[in-house]
Amino acid sequence: MANPPPLTPEERDRIAQLHAEGKTRNDIARILGRSKSTITLAARGLGLTFDRSATAAATQAKQADAKARRAQLKLDLLDDAERLRLRLWEPTTVVLSTPKGPARVTLDLPPARDARDIMGAVQAAVRSHVDLDRLDISDGADAAKSMLGQLGEALQVAADQLNGTTSDE
Structure with a gap:
C-alpha cells in the first residue's frame, strides 16, 4: 500500500x-x-x-461497577448452590404411571436421576462462582498485560x- x-x-x-x-x-x-x-x-x-484522564476515570469507574456486580453474583451463586443442595435431602413428590392412571407419590429423597441432576446444577453454580473469583484475582495480571x-x-x-x-x- x-x-x-x-x-x-x-x-x-x-x-x-x-x-x-x-x-x-x-x-x-x-x-x-x-x-x-x-x-x-x-x-x-x-x-x-x-x-486521557477522563477516559481513564470512566474506565476505572466501569471496572469498579463490574467488580461489585460480580461480587454480588458470586454470593448469589453460592446461595443458589446451597438451596439446590438442600433439595437432595428433602422429600420429593413424583408422578408415577400405574394401571389405574397417574399417581402422585412422595418419596423421602429425590430419585437417583434427579439427585444427579441437582448435583450437576450445584457443581455448575460453584464452578461459576470459582470462575468469577479467578476473574477478579487476575485483575493484577491484566493490568500488567495492559x-x-x-x-x-x-x-x-x-x-x-x-x-x-x-x-x-
Whole structure:
C-alpha cells in the first residue's frame, strides 16, 4: 500500500488549532482524514499531548461497577448452590404411571436421576462462582498485560518514526 503524502504545514497548523480547541486525537484524525498514528506523531512533533484522564476515570469507574456486580453474583451463586443442595435431602413428590392412571407419590429423597441432576446444577453454580473469583484475582495480571501492550505500542510508534512510516496507514 502506498504511503500517504506527508502532512502539509497547513495540516500541522490545523492539528495544533484543533488540539487547542480540546479535540481528541480520534476527532482530529476524522476531521483531517488522516490516521490516528499520523496525528499522534504530528502532535508529538509539535510538543502536544492528549489528555486521557477522563477516559481513564470512566474506565476505572466501569471496572469498579463490574467488580461489585460480580461480587454480588458470586454470593448469589453460592446461595443458589446451597438451596439446590438442600433439595437432595428433602422429600420429593413424583408422578408415577400405574394401571389405574397417574399417581402422585412422595418419596423421602429425590430419585437417583434427579439427585444427579441437582448435583450437576450445584457443581455448575460453584464452578461459576470459582470462575468469577479467578476473574477478579487476575485483575493484577491484566493490568500488567495492559502495561506491556502500551509499551509495545509506544515502541512501534518509535520504530515507525525512525523508519519514516506509520503503522496504521
